[in-house]
Amino acid sequence: MSNFIRVALPALLLSGCTFANSESMPYDSWELGFSAPDYMEVWIETADVVDVQDHVYPRAWSGIASISKPSNNSGDPRGWPKRAAIGGGKRVTGADLPKQIYVRWQSLVEPQTYLMVINIPEATRELIRRGEKVFCRFDGKWITGYRDSIDIGLAPGGIAKVWVGGSCLPPIEVTMVKAVIDPRGPYEGKSGGHHRPLSAVSKAYVEKFGVPYGSW
Template structure:
């Protein structure tokens, strides 16, 4: 399917109404749990503002969204908050603003092997918890947003057992033409990370 068709599909989804994240009524995390979630992370020092995040299952004809807002720390780690897992996701539309770069990006991501990813998520993976080894499925699908528009997709329950299952490149767009203003949020960000950026610059490779 061409990218234009994917964008159109997501736009139709938006116009027809998307469901906001609600408290999951299904199973909770555990060794044999079927609990799943979707999250977004960014590298430390490189906070982003996720403006739009839409998820769609083309085969099940279901779409939903999650307004993440600010996303920070840490790369290749479990997210602090997640989007509801309604069914196997196949298509993502994500738009975000990079405070360090003062640049907005947009990515339309169509998973080529969603069923394989879901099967891998079912496999139990060990992790350390309070000095003991716990085991549970890699229940979280995580999108990492890096400088330069790099998007990395992992499955994990903790960063220590993350498996990369996809890598994509977002396209920049002019956020000012979209009527977006990040001036105040940028000022707050630079109060925390301005010294780091001045000393280290922006890292674009190695993500």
């Protein structure tokens, strides 16, 4: 395990889950979402959040990352979308703005288990906090919009890209992270090395075209 994970992970787990007062935010909660390239299925075992008040929110999200699996192998998993959309996720309620996000996930097309810690700098929190005047097509009027969502794109090879966005504002890419392989394997070694199964649609694509490593 890398020194980065050794140092960051114990700090993440020291404190318990406590409700924050969210004084630094102009709204009640922010959203954490996950996505993956076409057919490159991902299962998030856990996504834990540490906010700026050092409160820990374990399993703020777990489950399937948002993904498209067009029929007849007509999708294209190479690269990232020009305009990222917030993937499957949920609101992180009770937390203040994030300082770190710890993610452990299974890349099912490989298969492989990865883990990483994403450090959220103050410059990124300022983007999340800052309101902007924008014309929102959803309600047809000018509003003060916020980039109150964090989307994490997960790709084979342990590649992760992070954007902040909002319903009426374009997303902004803020960082890219290279995760490390978790030597314990899936479910922290509690599944006998067995990853979750890959769907038939994604399996058919990978068997025909392979995994486009290097495109992310």
